[in-house]
Amino acid sequence: MKDLAPEPTTAQANPPVQPMESNLLPSDVVRVSATSNVPQPERQLTKVAKLIDVSKCIGCKACQAACVEWNDTHPALEENVGVYDNPHDLTPEMFTLMRFTEYENPQTGDFEWLIRKDGCMHCEDPGCLKACPAPGAIVQYSNGIVDFISDNCIGCGYCVQGCPFDIPRIHKTAHVSKKCTLCSDRVAVGQGPACAKACPTECISFGTKEDMIAKAEGRIEDLKSRGYDNAGLYDPQGVGGTHVMYVLHHADQPSLYAGLPDDPQISPLVQGWKGPAKTAGMAVAGLAAAGAVLHGLLARPNEVSEHEEQEAEVLVDQGGRDNDGGQA
Amino acid sequence: MTNSWTDIKNTDLVIIMGGNAAEAHPCGFKWVTEAKHNRGAKLIVVDPRFNRSASVADYYAPIRPGSDIAFLMGVIRWCIENDKVQWDYVRNFTNMSYLVREDFGWQDGMFTGYDEETRNYDQESWEYQIGEDGYVLTDETLQNPRCVWNLLKAHVDVYTPEFVEKVCGTPKERFLKICEMIGECSTPDKTMTSMYALGWTQHSKGAQNIRGMAMLQLLLGNIGVPGGGMNALRGHSNIQGLTDVGLMSNLIPGYLAMPKDSEPDFETYMSTRANAPLRPNQMSYWQNYRKFMVSFMKSMWGDNATAQNGWGYDWLPKLDVAEYDGMRMFDMMSKGEVNVYFCQGFNPILSFPNRGKLTEAFSRLKLLVVMDPLETETAAFWENHGAYNDVDSASIQTEVLELPTTCFAEDEGATVNSGRWLQWHWKGATQPGTAKTDNEIMANIYQRVRKLYEEEGGKVPEPVLNVAWDYADPLHPTAEELAKELNGKALADLTDPADPETVLRPAGQQISGFGELRDDGTTAGACWIYAGCWTEDGNMMGRRDNSDPSGMGVHQNWSFAWPANRRILYNRASCDLDGRPWDPERVLIEWNGERWVGPDVPDIAVTANPREVGPFIMNPEGTSRFFSRRLMRDGPFPTHMEPFESPVANPLNPSMRGNPVARIFERDLADLGTSDEFPLVATSYRLTEHFHYWTKHNVTNAVTQPEFFVEISEELAAEKGIQKGGRVRVWSNRGQVWAKAVVTRRIRPMVCDGKTIHVVGIPIHWGFKGAARKGFGPNTLGPVVGDANISTPEFKAFLVNIEPAEGGAIA
């Protein structure tokens, strides 16, 4: 008899080693890329969130190491290019990254070293999923996790275009798009993500979105008492809120933190492709085919060029028109 | 640490100076963030670089490497001037009122008794005035000009905020702001904690840096209290344990002293270790030295140690110099005076200063034996790796044996954390190949040498043959067997001295604490401070009850802390003269009228009346010392001394170079550089992504910081034409390295005495083995000069130069 996994939180208890019934099932999926008529789940999982308190972050990269070890990825050994950020960007083998910014605060005259853990924000309204032409390659669970199902991915790179945070990366040899899963395999057995478990200063925490917002409020109060008048929570509404949130000392200027978007929105292009009610089976299939062609199937580079982008737009438009109201 | 990691949550103010806790001890630093979040604590960071600790600090100030004493004496001066003194604490628990000999004094940055010839002080005058009753003379009114209080005031008088700015390069307003923040902790209910590491020890006056902060903490009443203390953040998982167990040239386990050449027999050795109290009623706990020593000798030599043979005293090696530390051995080695050398999990080719000299020294050995889980640069010092190890293999005649050992996952035993917790770990993986545990390796070496002596005889075989070695498998002593020896046991029935009929501890049983040790050979105990770690109740180090009923972070039933499972040293000082806690909200122990009670084990006899017995029981005074008597070779007060390689002269004495009593060998003196040729101040440090030279073997960690770099300011980069991410060559009078340049605003030029000082930061983590890119370390550049008291190399302040370098490293 398997135990049912508990609600996931950060490091409340050690991971189970006994077999356990997963808490995150196919039936918990609420959205699927290039797919309409996703069956209504029988249950609504509690919305979860990862809270990253940038003011407590020491930039130690434990999150990066924990991510690599848990997900068994193999990031490449790069060079030092004069900064602490290593690897220098997110890669298909490095789902999260500390980004370091040196900032002279004009108000106080003080120097600040702003360090932000970058990675998938798990948007409530995920641009990647909307842009994705491959059926089932991107799914969203009812707890808010946006996960990539590599088996369905065609590596076209549209998710990269669709993401307002520039997160997904295309694997050059496996031809699939990769990003943070919010450790869906851990969440499924009641554990928080590996990064949150590791974080030495507990600047990363994980739990229900409600609890994380409450926790953030306490931190913001503390920061305000230390002179950070503009401290606040980053939970951008342009993408419907996110399931990865930041506490920022300068919430009035998110872009100070290595270019965190001040007001992220899904690209109008992607919105135009497929509004939530507009997706149709034929369009999906057409997109899948078009995506695969543009992507060049195994032989060509995976980047989507501007030209190809336009072609895709045409195809999408046609597909959309042809199948408007239709059903496969 | 006097306190523990978890205790840091009880603090009101954290000062990180001489360390970088967020970077080097991230999970311990968690407790700083807890204190900030839950108590509203503030964090101050004072460091040459705006480091990762500074990135989450409330206040940061820069300081020139090697000028910490001036800063600390400046803070003490400011506290005295502004009456930020915890008077009840200082009057009752320190030696402020004690009178010092009339002939003690100082001038030009030097204390009385200096002899330039021997580079040594005659310490005769550095002592209290002792009355006819054998006790120290005191003046409770603090009026006597010879009392410690008045001497201290006079000593720190020169360290004005202006002097601090001139010497340290710390802007005066930043210094004063920090003084004010620190001054707030002089009230009984506010505490500051000091977190430091090799940023303070790796100087030619490292121990005095630490003394400086310890004195400030005494002034604020912060030693022995929750959320206070002097917290040395040890660098390795068991460097505390290896020091406790005395793996240093001058130590016997439990901080007993190796005998000297001048101590011909056991009684002579003991004669200077009576430790009679210097004030009435004091415990002076070192009076028990003989019990600890005799019990140690019984563990070492077993039945062979008897009262008649001075417990085997003749068999112990006797020292003819203060220490045969690493740097002395390498100097001897470079002269061909060493034949065989063992490195057990240690990579000196990357960690001791002047790598060129080290390579030369190792090349003169006959046999080098390396035991390690990993390939090391030391084992492969003879391999040519181009510029990264430019040697001629054919000309190196040293034989090398490299023995694969298990690592932590593959063996069991205890390691001691910074807070003195002995924590047991268990084996969870099978070792690779034929790797063996260190116990097995040491046992095999010993048994084979022993056999040779049995078969062939030889020179003085007794010490070899007389070692107690009654392990079930002589070739593989188990961790349990060795741990039980460290704890100690009764060798005969231990009877109650008041009632010889009553057996307190039957022969053969493990003792439960060092109070049971005896000096008549009826007890054995290899390391008296560990007594209690493995008792008749079993392995106390393996205890895993993490409850903390008091909420004070004591965790009394988690593992075992030395001494006596005490979590905060000197905790008697957390209460006032009547035994009431200074802060009723933070109670560790308290006097209930009859005995000491509370969540921690009291650091005083449990029935000792608080008005009679002082809290610092290891000192014969029962108090703590502002004036440290003859404890340290370089003076009873800390005085500002420049590094041996410095860009500026010492304003207290411009002709003085470095620490006047630090040991420096002839060749190394000649290898020092001067600021006309090497105008930049270099300082070495760890990065959080790596652990020493180990994690470069690990791909995951190598990826997060793949390549050797140095850090410089934008101003220096502009002056030298160095690009961010460009290649540079850095050189000192001892060697050169090639690195990538991290150009940053986190390092700024400082102005000291009108002179612009640039700092070059050099992290330590690269070599020519492992998964990361090949690189260098600061030890190619650093000088061979050590702290005057403990011979820690001066890696934190030395001189270099820098220039852009096209292309890669050049052999």
Add this chain to the structure above:
Amino acid sequence: MNIDLSRRGFLRLAGAGAAATTLGAMGFGAAEAAVQAHVRDFKLATTTETRNICTYCSVACGIILYSKGDIAAGETAELIHVEGDADHPTNRGTLCPKGAALKSFVKSETRLTHPRYRAPGSDRWQEVSWDEAFDKIARALKDDRDANLIERNEQGVPVNRLTTTGFLAASATTNETAWATWKVVRSMGIVGFDNQARV
């Protein structure tokens, strides 16, 4: 045949072969075309847990080793993961970047597996047996001791001092190893004995 992979390949082929052909026309509904959403199997299930302490700094974080195979049951065990021990009062389950990557340290390619010997002037290692290695060490140690031990000082006092052999002790071995090492080193008369406290 791996159904998941074949389906994915099939999708791709479908796209490449005929952009105009819809999957629906080929008999797949859109939802059916995709491999069902799933999370990765939880990799610690059925592993053996062992309590340990991190080998790096002196914070001494509690860790749990997750292995395939149980040492306590006399089996061999392969380490597959290391994680912070949530029950440990100091680290409460957290780990720094080094601690979080301990598994990769244990399994690093540059771990030593067999004793090796380098001969004078040589530019390479050669494997030797433990017996050969131990015998060589014992011989060298005894020969050096017999030749160079200072038995007595000028006053005739026994000093049993050997300065021509030295020993650098580790920083991460256990107390128990430290004690065994102390006994062996001092019984030989070695005074050049140091550890890593200073560097």
